[in-house]
Amino acid sequence: MDTSALNNPQLQQLINQEKERAMANEMIAKLTSACWDKCITGTPGSKFSSSESSCLSNCAQRYMDMSIMIVKRFQSMQ
Amino acid sequence: MDSFSSPSSSSPSSQMSAEDFMDQLKVQLAQAYAEEFLETVRGKCFEKCITKPGSSLSGGESSCISRCVDRYIEATGIISRSLFNAQR
Numbered sequence: 001m002d003t004s005a006l007n008n009p010q011l012q013q014l015i016n017q018e019k020e021r022a023m024a025n026e027m028i029a030k031l032t033s034a035c036w037d038k039c040i041t042g043t044p045g046s047k048f049s050s051s052e053s054s055c056l057s058n059c060a061q062r063y064m065d066m067s068i069m070i071v072k073r074f075q076s077m078q
Numbered sequence: 079m080d081s082f083s084s085p086s087s088s089s090p091s092s093q094m095s096a097e098d099f100m101d102q103l104k105v106q107l108a109q110a111y112a113e114e115f116l117e118t119v120r121g122k123c124f125e126k127c128i129t130k131p132g133s134s135l136s137g138g139e140s141s142c143i144s145r146c147v148d149r150y151i152e153a154t155g156i157i158s159r160s161l162f163n164a165q166r
């Protein structure tokens with residue numbers, strides 16, 4: 001297989017964009033799975049209750065807050 | 079180069095154009111994502127809806143599964159929007 005085309009910097013940039021998109025999708029998938037377990041405790045209904053939907057959106061944001069906090073704590077230990 | 083070659087490929091067989099490569103990459107990424115998503119939904123909805131497996135799917139189990147799939151897709155949207163709003 002001729003892989004010389006992979007040395008093309010423009011192609012590399014397109015590949016990197018796809019990689020970032022894939023990583024973002026992976027993050028969303030992982031968070032949705034974890035937050036579903038935390039927030040949807042009963043049988044799924046025909047729509048979310050307001051507490052279920054606010055739990056889901058809070059869940060994602062608290063995860064991001066936690067990520068920042070973890071990095072800061074790590075850095076304070078260096 | 080014969081008249082049946084596509085304009086985007088230069089030499090036959092061994093070399094693929096960047097455009098063809100990116101098209102194939104996107105298709106494969108989309109397929110992998112869809113399979114992973116389906117596997118996750120199977121797991122969640124089996125847990126929520128099939129509590130005591132019988133000799134066939136009951137009407138209650140079937141409607142639970144339908145609702146579960148809809149809700150999980152909705153949850154994905156809520157999480158996705160929540161993440162992008164937080165990044166402002």
